Structure formats: C-alpha cells, structure tokens
Amino acid sequence: MNLEIDGPTATIYLNRPDKKNAMNPQMHRDMNEALDAIEADRGVKVVVVTGNGDSFSAGMDLEECFLRPFEDPMEFYRTNEVALNWFKRLKAFPAVTVAKVNGFSFGGGVLLAGICDLAVASETALFGLSEINFGIFPAGGATWAAAHNLPRKQALYYILTGATFTGREAEAYGLVNKAVPLDELDAATDRIVRKLVNKNPVTLSLAKHVYEHNRATDLPAAIDYDQAKLWELSRLTGNEWVNVALKQFEKRSYQPGLSTYDRVEAKS
Template sequence: MTQEPVVLTQAADGVQTITLNRPDKLNALNFALTEGLVAALKAADADEAVRAVIVTGAGRGFCAGADTREFVVLTPDNQELVDRRAALTTELQGLVKHMSKPVIAAVNGYAMGGGSGLAISCDLALASESARFGYPEVKHGIVAAIVMAGLVEHVGRKAAFELVATGRTVDATEALKLGLVNRVVPDDELLAEAEELALALAAHPQNAMQATKKIFHQVAELPFSEGLKLGQQLNAQMRAFRQKEQVA
C-alpha cells in the first residue's frame, strides 16, 4: 500500500498551495512533515512561475503542533537528535520572512503550539470560523520556546505572556482581535478567500511585490529612523521597477 505524501502541493495561475497532509494526526509536526514543509516552501520560493503561496491543512485541523509521540526519543540521551529537531523547527518558524514570495496561511480548525506559530509566521493569515489557536505547551510541562518570539512580535508582551502562561485556547474572533489573523471567514469559504487573495497578490508587478515584502520585514526590526532611511533608498530604486515592467 502506497503511503500518501505528508505534504501536498498544487500550482495554478501563479499560486502554489501547500497542504499539510497528516489529517489523522491533525497535521502534527513530526520530522517528516517539518522537513517536507521546509522543502516545499523553499521550492515554491525558487520557482519563477510561483508568485504567491498558500499554506493550509488537510482534514479538520490546520496543525496540532509538535507530534508528541516523538518526544520519547527526544531526550538528553539523544542530544544530537534533540538539537537537529530544534534547528529544523526554528528554520520552519523563521522561513517565511526570508522568502521573496508572499505567503498566506488558510487556518482551518486547530492551530496549536508550533501550528499556531506557523500560521502567524505567514505574511497574511485567514482563519475559518471554527479555527482555534493556542500555546498549550506549559500544560504538558514544556515551554513554547521557539514560537514565542513570533507571538510577542504579533500580539505584544501582555497578551503573549497570558497565552503562553495559561495555555488557553482562543477562538477565531479573539484571534482577530489579538492580531493573530487578518480576517475570519466562514469555514466553507476559507480556501476560496485565500485563493482570491493570493491571486490578487500574484497579479501585482513581481519586482514591486517582492521588494514590498523584503523591506516590510526589514523595517519591522529596525528603529524608525533607520527604517525611514531604508525606505528612502528603495524609493529611488522603484523607478527601475516600472521600467522593467514596461519593457516586459
């Protein structure tokens, strides 16, 4: 019996859809799925035909976070394996920022721990009405360590600490208020909305879209005055963008 791949990809009209495909495990992130996601995102970014990316989950959940069944081997006795897993998780959580293409999370159902971190690491996030977000690690005697930086960046210190310290789950409406997602849509319209948004982004002149994403993430990590100077530099380069599009 042939086993289905843990990551599915589908491309149409410049949009690459990447689907986490462990529905029976609520798309929990084991080594194989995490490695597959990293590879699929990198491949989409390298593909000149791809201009926007959607990440979603198969079945009734976006991603339940780390696959706890692997914890039995992730022990101090296997430090090399522990380090490799931590590095892989870190790479996945930070990868979207370094991609040139815009990435949209279409969050269906539960997005917990690393799954929530993956969703908010995307440039844009749409949530179905049934979506649920949370960082329950503390309840299991562990720490939401790698995903914490992204959470603090998106919702601020007070809200972020409450989420990681209580481990409580928030619904889609509260996630929107907190700034975890851009909008909430009916469950049966989630993918259509994500595709419509991705197509709109893909339709923009590519140089401008990619430069917008690059400078956005750079400015977000700079003091205001330095961000302003960076914007001034890019402003001068934009004239070349228009010329290239006109020639094309």
Template sequence: MNTLLYELNNHVATITLNRPDKRNALNPTMHNEMSELLKSVNVDPEVRVIVIRGAGKSFCAGADIKEFFKDLEDKPQLREQILATAWDWMWKLLADSPKATVAMINGHCFGGGLLVAMACDIAIAGDEAVFGLPEINWGHVPGGAASLKTIEFMGYRKALYYAMTGISLSPKKAEEEGLITRSVAQADLLSEVTTLANLLAEKSPPALKTVKEIYRYASHMTIDQTHDFVNSKVDQLRLKDADGLRNQGMNAFINKQLRTT
C-alpha cells in the same frame, strides 16, 4: 513526498500539510520535506504566492510529541538537527520568503502550527478554527519563537496572559488580539483565500518582495532611518524592474485618474 501535497496554479503554490489522522502535527519527516520544498519554491519564477493549509479538519496541532520526545529520546543529536531544520524553514525559508505567503487556517492551530501561521505574511482563518499556546497545560513553556512573535503580534500583556493560562482563542478573538489577519465563515474560507492569492499574484513580484523587506525592518528604525531605507529600496526596485512594470503601473494609474476628473 510523504507528509505534504503540492499544487501550482496561476502562479499560486499551495502546500498542504498532509497528516490529517494526526491533525497535521509536525514530525521530523514533515520538517525535512518542507525545508526541501520551500528551497525549490522560493526560487521558482512561476511562483508568486505561497498558500499553506492543512488536510482534513485541522491546520496543524503543533509538534508530534511522540516522534519528537519519545522516539528521539535516546538520539539527542538527531533531535537537535531536526529542530534546526524546523527553525530554518519557518524563520528563513518561510518568514523571509521572497514570495507573498498566506496561511489558510481551519480547525486546530496550536504550538508549532501557530508558528507556521505567524511566519506567513497573512493569516486567514475559518470561524471553526481554534488557536492557543497550550504548553503550560502539561508543565512546559512556549518556545522562544512563539514567545517573541506573540509579543510582537499581540503585545506583552496579552501574549503573557495566553501563555500563562493556556486558554484557547476563537478566530474572532485571535483577529481582535492581532494574532491573525482576518476571520471568515468556514464555508467561505477557500474562496476568500483563493481570491486573495489571485489578487496578490497580479502584483509585481519585485514590489511585493520590497514591501515585505520594508515592513520587516521599519519597526526597528527611527523615522529618518526608515526614510533613507525606503528610498534605497525604491532605487533597487527601479534597477530590478527591467520590464518597466513600475512605470507602466504608475502611468496606468495616472491615466485612469485623468479620465475620471
């Protein structure tokens, strides 16, 4: 791969956006490579957690404007094809991945880079990171996914404020506004994400997948619909748990409680 690095350790797959000289900006090659890699990783039984990070001093500065708009100016069909690939890997292969996904954010996280972070289940940022929707600063607007997801995470008024002003957010502010999960000291970022990834890797993969599905759809349901939906998912989980991990975990918890009472 020309734009990505891949490593698998202890059921944790680490994907590194590897264009540090371009602040890991998303170009056509990266979109194609990410699509192919995630298709493989999502069906790999050895993978339980996916961590996405950026090489060098940035997570991802967004789209590579030159390669998308200047180099493809006279190739509209190719550009549309690449944009479709980008949409597919972010919102189907990553956002709907059966694995737990974690964004490890350092440095710049703008535009398309922010989309990658929002597509992950959990986003942890070092305190030197910078977030924003800068499109308005050059007479453009955030894309549809960015508009929808920032409203979903931050609420309408706050999302609109940052989209209209183009003002950047510090990690602490991004955490307060609901854009990321946590901000930590830059020096602790790697150890914090590693600890989290290892913790997630210890969980039952079918249970993690089910939790993701429940939380993805529950917000659009009534309380009665959510009750029925969760019960159906629990029934499915019981059928998929051929090794009895669910009962083993429950029995271990009950026995621990009995020993402490």
C-alpha cells in the same frame, strides 16, 4: 505534505490529518523540499499554507520530535534543527505567504500562522499555546509569534494559562487578518490571493523587506532604507512604476486608490 503549484500560486497542504497535522520529522523535511521547489519555480508570487482534514496544525509531534530523540543529544538537535530551518525560511520567504487556518492550530501551528505574512481563519478554528500544560514555555519561535502578533496582555495570558481562543478572537487580536465561516474560508483566501498575484513580484518582496526593517528602526533610518530600496526596485523592474504604472495613471486608465495598473503592458 502535498504541494501544488498553479501559475503564480503555490499551495502547501500539511497532510497528517489523522494526527491533526502535527509536524513530525518527515513533515519538516518535506517542508524544506517544498520551499526549495517553490523557489526553483521562480514564477510563484503567493504561497498558501493550509491543512488537510479538520486541522491546520496541532503543532510539533511531541513523541517523534521530543520524546523519542531526547536521550541522544545530537539526534534531538538534528531533528529539531530541520524544523527551525524552514520556520526561518518561511518567515523570510520572497513570495507572499498566506496561512489558511481551517481548524486546530496549537503551538507550532500558532507559530506557522504568525510567521506567514497574512492569515485567514475559520471563525471556529481553535488556537492555543499549550506548552505550559506539559511543563515548558512556547519555544522554537512560538513565543516570538505570540509577542509579535498579539497584544502583550493577551499573549501572556495564553502563554501562561494554556487557554484556547477562536478564529474570531484571533482576528480581534491581530493574529489573523480575517475570520470567516468555515464554508467561506476558501473563497475568502482566494480573494486575497487574486489581489496579490496581479502585483509586481519584486515590489511584493521588497515591500516585505522594508516593513520588517522599519519595524525596528527610527524614522530617519527608515527613510534612508526606503530610498535605497526604491532605487533597487527601480533598477530591478526597469522603472515599471514610472514607465508603466504612472503613465497609465496619466492617461486616467486606472485609479491607484481603487485598483492596480495593467502589468500586461509592462511585459509587452
């Protein structure tokens, strides 16, 4: 695993290209350390996750994560707990997470794309939940990712058959935001990142919290939660949305429906 931090953007590269970036115990440890480093930086607004070589991730390394430690229950538990820990951390990460799916994405790779906030894929990327082909169902969050990102009939079809689908189909199902030709993948991802890094990081984080909460509640509870988080946002940002953004709008220096306000003024 390689980590690059460039101002407000961090990029994590899964780096086992000879194994299609299958996630082994060392990669799981590295991912936890990468998330620690990004959190410690405090300036990162966007985290891009991608794979080196021709794959995003072929999922869990079946031999190193399952077959070899299986006879020792505690070793098996510890080996996989490290993986499950960073999956949960990434899902709740304060920065916006973007999956850049450049090739094969199977099992845990589908999970990784599914738990990221946003995702861009090459049209020819190949996705699959192949667990049924070796006798189990997608576990460790992979079924959750399918259930929360794909329509029911499609999720069950791929879970039950182990069939594959392309990046273009992943866009149609809603697993990724956009599918583009492979040679346009970097540029398409960069366009999304540029939109995000201009935003207030506190607002980005709280917007994620509000979305996740409001998916599972009724409207009155959602409104109450919205209002509480709006007060929290105002307190944490010195009322930037009123004192800077709306003051700029009052002067007609930008149009909220088409662009964002100038945050340089907010910091001056």
